[in-house]
Amino acid sequence: MTNIEELMEAYYLERKVIFEYEHTGRIALNEAKKLRQTVNLLEEYALASDHRSFLYDLFEFRKKEKENKKRVSALFFDQK
Structure with a gap:
């Protein structure tokens, strides 16, 4: 089966x-x-x-969230 x-x-x-x-x-x-x-x-x-596992989706979400935080930080705090 x-x-x-x-x-x-x-x-x-x-x-x-x-x-x-x-x-x-x-x-x-x-x-x-x-x-x-x-x-x-x-x-x-x-x-x-086309679904992946829940854990994979969770890790991808957290990875994207960290990348977005870095972008926002670079936009606001790295300006000279």
């Missing part, structure tokens, strides 16, 4: 559990809806082909 197939099966099982809990009254309709939306978002992010 490939990683994508495993992911699809896992998301199917999550939706199945949400449905069963909703059907038996363990969770309310609006709570089930929110849970399904969360599963959909996770599935969308995990299956997107």
